[in-house]
Amino acid sequence: MAPKVLISDKLSPAAVQIFKDRGIEVDFQPDLGKDKEKLAEIIGNYDGLAIRSATRVTPTILDNASNLKVIGRAGIGTDNIDKDAASKKGVIVMNTPFGNMITTAEHAIAMMFAVARQIPEASQSTHAGKWEKSKFMGTELTGKTLGVIGAGNIGGIVCDRARGLKMKVLAFDPFLSTEKANKMGVEKVELDDLIKRADFITLHVPKTEQTANMITAERIAAMKPGVRIINCARGGLVDEVALAEALKSGHVAGAAFDVFAEEPAKENPLFNLPNVVVTPHLGAATTEAQENVALQVADQMANYLLTGAVENALNMPSVTAEEAKVMGPWLKLAGHLGSFVGQMTDEPIKAINILYDGAVAEMNLDALNCGLIAGIMKRANPDVNMVSAPIVAKERGIKISTTNQDKSGTFDGYIKVTVVTSKRERSVAGTVFSDGKPRFIQIKGINIDAEIGAHMLYTTNEDVPGIIGLLGNTMGKNGVNIANFTLGRNAVGGEAIALLYVDNPIPADVLKTLDGTGMFTQVKPLAFDVA
Incomplete structure (x- = not known):
């Protein structure tokens, strides 16, 4: 379905045409911004809101903005937008600092x-x-x-x-x-x-x-x-x-x-x-400037809604269209790594330590951090995203640290995240292969090579014979098809892990059966957004 944008202030017709030319459905209501009740009533229907200075984006408006992803201000000043409320809602706020x-x-x-x-x-x-x-x-x-x-x-x-x-x-x-x-x-x-x-x-x-x-x-x-x-x-x-x-x-x-x-x-x-x-705030009041900022905000919003490129955002790191193409798989990986440790961690998180190695260390680390933190926070708050996640983490007193280093291992680049709680540290690392697919390459210090699927099963056990057969037979008897099966261990007879990528969610009774065998120290179903 095509994204929908509402323009609630007077904006150049050329800006309206930019949205249309990019395949975005646009609703041009240039006087709506003055009617805050009506705006609050209909804002939930839109993915984007393009404004100038007449529209005031209040917490009440944002509370009703169930689908809103981006607010674009044609101009520099954003005093008419409650940026804190927008950030907590996960809505990007953009302006156009160069047009005027x-x-x-x-x-x-x-x-x-x-x-x-x-x-x-x-x-x-x-x-x-x-x-x-x-x-x-x-x-x-x-x-x-x-x-x-x-x-x-x-x-x-x-x-x-x-x-x-x-x-x-x-x-x-x-x-x-x-x-x-x-x-x-x-x-x-x-x-x-x-x-x-x-x-x-x-x-x-x-x-x-x-x-x-x-x-x-x-x-x-x-x-x-x-x-x-x-x-x-x-x-x-x-x-x-x-x-x-x-x-x-x-x-x-x-x-x-x-x-x-x-x-x-x-x-x-x-x-x-x-x-x-x-003079009555005329600094940007020329025909050229008004046209420039209108065209710029339309381009920026269209780029974000269609490609994920973030330009001139005030509440999250900017990601250019070129960066978005290169970083897309790495952003997915960051989200998956965060999701893994988030789903595995039940106690309050004290710190998140992120390591970037090799090629990925040269990328936009602020944006990657946001994606990774969002993956972690989704366990507690499914509505969190790259915009709101750092705020949620800060509100919970979680300390975030980032380290980047030159290539130090087998892979051209990888990301490793370690979550620290009062009881333990839990880490997972991943990379992106040449086919653009993210992979898990290490869990708890144990090297693996695991494709990431929507539905997965993670188990830990003592390294003894029979685990592969037990897992395979149990899945087969219960009609659970295994797409990928990955094993790893830290030493012969030491701690071992298994990561299964399956076609459908694993029924609760199957998990109970595996847990009841006494062969596993942990049996954990995992879900990832791989769309």
Whole structure:
């Protein structure tokens, strides 16, 4: 059955066509996002939800989203999506961080020009028939120092444009290396140094616990007299009340804001102050940007629903279409390994240790970790998936550790997972053969070569004669057909294991019969999702 996507906000018709061209059923209801009751009523019918800013995805909406797999936000900001609730529900949240980068950067530059030359006030005065030429004395940008807070995608473009304007650029960004800063032609500095030296300051960071109200009254007081501040990033980065006071006192010569702590902003401390330029969150508001983000979100959602590729996700590792092709069998293997130890473990898990060896160690380990942890967690919660599994594990206090190493054995690559409980450690390893089929290659340190099937039987016993016959005869007498039979032992007469791949679930009375023979220390049926 083709996936179904609901578009509940105004989106480009070209985006609708992308879904249709990819064979995805699309329901375009551009005004539905404003009706949260109706949205909650019908959201359970869809695999994907494409939105802009009007739709609010609340826990109530998500509670009703029984089939939802992905939410795509055409734009950068996802404040209108409850990402914690989406993650717990196992729903991927994507945005489109690159479609409006240039547009937003250009708006910041335009706002900087506007506040430097008092263009809005001068325009309003001239429209009113006044000719107040001497009143609007501006300042040049050339030769001035611009402080850029956040030198990522958008901030980086602002840096480039500012250098073209012959400005000296200071950049504060914890993730900016000195080498990268040198290549960009900017000076990497600490925030307090930037605050003291800049003539203009522009912000380009997301709003997080660390960045909320980062421009405090104290930092404003430490700025150069006559500084001008531009914010086209997110509301709430600047103490607006403190800034308003600094503007009134003249310590800050001007400000240009496109975003505000409360939006839509009908009232704000910055409104109606001289030399304050304000716009209603227009950073991404160009025809080109709106088209770009709409097409990008449609492509991303279609790729995920049809191929499993994850791009620009905010609550799980991204997996490109190319990675998905190569990693597909390894992701299946990771899930099977997790499922094995999950089904074998009855007591609370304290830690999960994952080893990646050889070729697989070069792959997207974050994504593989999510798949493996999901396999483990499904035993306790069948609805868990790659998105929600790490959250479930964290909530239970399970420690996750990952190790990767160069090729160290017979196989080009393998994955080994060890689950630690208060009573024992249990491990299993697997690989992917050249035919693309995952295999178990080691259980409890005992080497095997076992094909993985939907229905399996795992047994442990002392290495004595007769086990093969006992298992075969018991299965045959009860009409259970064996597709594959694998044995292994740690030493002659030591501990031995058997792993049977059978065509159908093994009846309970057959398991009871085997257990009653006294020949086995463990008889455990297993089930794997091999679809």
